[in-house]
Amino acid sequence: MSGFYEGGYSSGYGGGGGSAGGSGGYNNYNAGAGGSSSDGFSGGMGSTPAYSQSQPVQRPNAAASSQYPQQQQQAPAGGNPNSMDNAFSAMNMWNPAAMATTMATAAASGKMGDAGMMMNVAESVGKDFFDKGIAKAVPGLERIMVGLRPYFAVDNQYVKKKMTRVLVPFMFRNWAREEIEPNPDGTMTYALPQQDENAPDLYIPSMGLLTYVLLCAMCYGSAGHFDPEVIPDVTSKCVLFQILEVVAIRVGFYMMNAPIPLMDLFSYTGYKYLGLSVNMLSGLTMGHFLGYGHRSYYFTYLWTATAVSFFILKVMANCIPRRTSATGPKRQFMVLGFAGSQFATCWFVSQTKTGGAVGMAGDGENEGTKVSATSITGKILCGYQGWFSYPSDGSAIKKWKHWFTNNRDPSLQYLSVDMYPNTDEYDDEDLAESNIRMQDGSFAKFYSAARPGVVLQHFEWMKQYGIAGVFHHRFMEGLGDKNNRDWKTSVLRNVRGAAEATGRVFAVGYDLAKEDDRTLNALQRDWKRLVDEEQITQSDRYLRHNRLPVLHIYGLGFKNIEVEDTAKVVSLIYWLQNAAEERYRVFLIGGVPSRWRDRIVDSRGGIGWKYIYDSLDGIHPWHVGRWDSIEEFMAIDSEIIAQDAAAFGLLNSTK
DSSP: OOSOOTTOOOOOBOOSOSSTTOOSOOEEEEOSTTOBOOSTTTSBOOBOOOBOSSOOOOOSSHHHHHHSOOSSOOOOTTOOTTSHHHHHHTOOTTOHHHHHHHHHHHHHTTOTTOHHHHHHHHHHHHHHIIIIIIHHHSTTHHHHHHHHGGGGOOOHHHHHHHHHHHHSGGGOOBOOOOEEEEOTTSEEEEOOTTTOTTSOOSHHHHHHHHHHHHHHHHHHHHTTOOOTTHHHHHHHHHHHHHHHHHHHHHHHHHHTTOOOOHHHHHHHHHTHHHHHHHHHHHHHHHHHHHSOHHHHHHHHHHHHHHHHHHHHHHHHHHHSOSSOOTTSOOHHHHHHHHHHHHHHHHHHHHTTTHHHHHIIIIIOGGGTOOOOSSOOTTOOEEEEOOOOOOTTSSOSSOSOTTTBTTSSOOOGGGBOOSSOOOOTTSOGGGEEEEEEEOTTSOEEEEEOTTSHHHHHHHHHHHHHTTOOEEEEEEEOTTTTSHHHHHHHHHHHHHHHHHHHHHTOEEEEEEEOTTOBTTHHHHHHHHHHHHHHTSOGGGSTTBOEETTEEEEEEEOTTBTTSBOOOHHHHHHHHHIIIIISOGGGOOEEEEEEETTTTTTOTTBOOSHHHHHHHHHOSEEEEEOTTSOSSHHHHHHHIIIIIHHHHHHTTOOSSOO
């Protein structure tokens, strides 16, 4: 292909160049036989431009020079080129002789005591340092800086007009770039953003991205769920997806023989961050004052995504000539595709962290918005056994599990619970009558965790009262029996469904009570089964920490639990943390005795258990049943619990 395409787009920004005096414009277009581009996409676009690779040239008349600032410094009109002001502006700090001569001249003229003049000296030295020092120290940096400089040639007026054009594009008719003058080689010089609101820039996209990332972080922080991973996660996904978007659009232009400067594409595709920032502000503001964070966010999204898509429609129609390659895709389809893609990309980028963030900060945690599943820090989590059942609940075991001691007869003499639960908020279809008669003559009803509605109700309560989620205890006792295992797995499925429906989090917690060393291999097999067959860690509500699924194992180091082979325990821990395939690896929390740190009383002794405790990613000491009065609790709190917290840096003192 030759250096030009008819009515096409083949060059980036110019800068000063070989032509004397620099240039007042920054894009060179081929004004060739592209003809008019006034179809249904372009509106009032005027002639269709084409970019070339040549540099801009200086405008020939003084009137144009006064209207459009030059990129290179020129002597003030009517000024004395030999004046002291120009001497300072021309001073080169990298030439000691020239610098000394300039300073001597200033001293002789009596201007060394002039504060304003010395400020000019400082400004000139600083500018010279950055332009000629740092830029030249890094290979290629100077060229990049020169190429990017026109994209940041903006002022307040331009920023206001451009933001209005992006957010309310429907009220504008003229989308054509402002031409300055044609060049002898057939290219066209276009105005800087300061003079043309249709010119692309990188200031608004870069500031929009920064604002959007910070607003995402602020949303999580406002809800008390800030996670340092929010900032790199949002930034990396935005940048990566924008790069893919730019590549796709660039390929589309190439197929139509209508090239476009790469930085122009980054500019146009970056304006979406302005809309995303507006969405976040809307969600935060309306959520704070009216409690409608999610509703306001998505309502605003519909407007901003539509506006950005329309903006891209007009811009791309202006960039693509009417006549393109006969063998390439049709122009109208490509323009519509580029525009429609913005609606999709705005949605994708907003779902990385935004949906949950706006909900948590805007609608309030107590109203049940999504809890971040990326970190365990700062969360209230409950242990959830889910071990109650009744024979007709649809599970395989067909027992009154944990309600009655014999699991068969639901009579008062066999009742095993301390208190009768209030069942008013459960659906009747999720309850079963017992043989126990209440004072009003009715029979007492009981629920089963094998019923999805029951577990969902429990999670709705957690959502209502600001509880983040649960560790669902999967008891190893009886897990070898298929019916028992299927029952426990059905409860786990209910937990997963309820967490996903309510925005809570969940994680698996194995319980080794009443087991021995042989159960460790069974635990490993069961975890692999849950990951592979149930795909439990694929849920977006499964709790993670340090990017790993969280797994809890209760019963490590207890004297009254017969898991005592430290070599086998170490082997299991190493497999879960290091040796297993990546999909099985976890952030491992150990449910350990209350005196784990001293390895006395309820904890097994020996250096092997110290190594095991130290190798765990997290520690969960078991204090249930360790006191019978307030006085005993206060003593344990100061002697044990506070000491544990201090050991992990969770307290400033041990008092």
